[in-house]
Amino acid sequence: MYTPRPEDKFTFGMWTYSNPGRDPFGDTTRAVPNLEFHCRAAGKLAELGAYGVNLHDNDLVPITATPAERDQIVATYRKALNDAGLKVPMATTNMFSHAVFKDGAFTAADPTVRAYALRKAMEGIDLGMELDAKIYVFWGGREGTEVDAGKDLVESVKRYRDAFNFLIGYVKDQGYNIKFALEAKPNEPRGQIFLPTTGAMLGFIQTLDDPDFVGVNPEFAHEQMAGLSFPHAVAQALDAGKLFHIDLNDQAPGRYDQDLRFASVNYKDAFTLVKLLEDNGYSGSKHFDAHAYRTEDEEGVWQFCAGNMRNYLILKEKVAQFNADAEIQALVAELQADVDGVAGLMTYTPDNASALRARSFDIEALGAKGRKLELLDQLTGDLLLGVR
Ligand code: GLT
Ligand code: MN
Numbered sequence: 417m418y419t420p421r422p423e424d425k426f427t428f429g430m431w432t433y434s435n436p437g438r439d440p441f442g443d444t445t446r447a448v449p450n451l452e453f454h455c456r457a458a459g460k461l462a463e464l465g466a467y468g469v470n471l472h473d474n475d476l477v478p479i480t481a482t483p484a485e486r487d488q489i490v491a492t493y494r495k496a497l498n499d500a501g502l503k504v505p506m507a508t509t510n511m512f513s514h515a516v517f518k519d520g521a522f523t524a525a526d527p528t529v530r531a532y533a534l535r536k537a538m539e540g541i542d543l544g545m546e547l548d549a550k551i552y553v554f555w556g557g558r559e560g561t562e563v564d565a566g567k568d569l570v571e572s573v574k575r576y577r578d579a580f581n582f583l584i585g586y587v588k589d590q591g592y593n594i595k596f597a598l599e600a601k602p603n604e605p606r607g608q609i610f611l612p613t614t615g616a617m618l619g620f621i622q623t624l625d626d627p628d629f630v631g632v633n634p635e636f637a638h639e640q641m642a643g644l645s646f647p648h649a650v651a652q653a654l655d656a657g658k659l660f661h662i663d664l665n666d667q668a669p670g671r672y673d674q675d676l677r678f679a680s681v682n683y684k685d686a687f688t689l690v691k692l693l694e695d696n697g698y699s700g701s702k703h704f705d706a707h708a709y710r711t712e713d714e715e716g717v718w719q720f721c722a723g724n725m726r727n728y729l730i731l732k733e734k735v736a737q738f739n740a741d742a743e744i745q746a747l748v749a750e751l752q753a754d755v756d757g758v759a760g761l762m763t764y765t766p767d768n769a770s771a772l773r774a775r776s777f778d779i780e781a782l783g784a785k786g787r788k789l790e791l792l793d794q795l796t797g798d799l800l801l802g803v804r
């Protein structure tokens with residue numbers, strides 16, 4: 417029952433299972449991946465029940481590769497994917513590793529860097545199309561500042577917008593069937609990153625030439641590291657019809673970007689999140705943007721991959737249990753019961769406005785009424801901890 421199947425649409429970034437364990441204080445603890453490893457990994461991920469692999473241009477093709485080398489690498493990897501039966505539902509551009517991007521890509525102050533970033537993104541999109549990707553993610557890890565005096569902050573947002581408008585134009589002219597998903601992060605690697613939350617991205621998207629073409633790719637860790645609620649950000653994206661993709665992982669609040677195994681820290685938030693996705697019929701990829709602890713060897717990495725998917729499926733079962741639990745559902749229903757028959761008055765019409773004015777409200781009684789949230793929370797906890 418907790419065995420993942422391709423229909424579950426679980427995916428892993430090529431950079432996730434292959435993370436070699438480097439951190440700011442320590443060198444690698446596992447082998448730096450090469451093409452041979454990625455080809456073998458495709459088989460392993462398929463065996464574990466994954467649906468696909470997502471990639472940055474340079475996860476697959478080194479930034480220094482010649483066109484001939486690129487074609488050779490892509491052909492080799494595509495064969496491995498086909499043999500394994502894995503898809504590439506999402507692709508993206510690495511605009512953060514090379515030193516050329518040290519002060520930004522689309523928002524770099526230097527126009528030559530911005531021009532190169534656009535060229536690299538076009539080529540990344542071409543690669544994504546070659547691999548049949550349907551979603552193109554943009555995570556602007558270097559789009560920000562340490563020194564605010566070094567950038568015009570308003571101009572930076574305009575530059576960001578110009579870049580997306582350019583790429584929307586490019587994709588349309590090429591006739592590509594791909595949509596964009598923007599991923600927010602508050603900080604790291606920059607001191608401050610532009611458009612730091614999913615909410616900020618959602619506002620920004622409406623200012624683009626074709627907002628319908630662009631959605632979001634929220635990441636669990638990125639919202640929670642700022643002390644915000646990931647489920648609340650995802651709910652806003654769902655409401656806006658903008659949840660095009662999602663990065664699942666876990667994170668303790670107030671820390672660096674940990675990218676931990678999904679549902680390894682915040683069980684309750686992970687439960688709420690799975691409930692949101694399942695109850696609202698989210699049908700996109702469930703992408704695990706996480707990596708194994710640097711204590712692990714390759715065996716530990718595959719256990720990590722299996723664990724992400726297993727945790728999602730366990731929580732999916734808990735959601736079904738929650739939704740079918742009569743006592744819990746009665747509490748939820750009671751919380752929103754329209755005892756006074758006022759629900760119909762809250763759509764604006766002149767008559768409804770008059771009816772509300774004429775109405776008397778017993779605010780003392782309303783204020784005194786217990787809402788039974790302690791009980792609801794305890795029952796939810798009992799359910800999650802397996803004693804219900
Ligand atoms: C990088 C980042 C992730 C992004 C990836 C896509 S790259 O690993 O930490 O959150 O989703 O660019
Ligand atoms: Mn991510």
Ligand code: MN
Nearest residue numbers: 635637673675
């Ligand atoms: Mn992250």
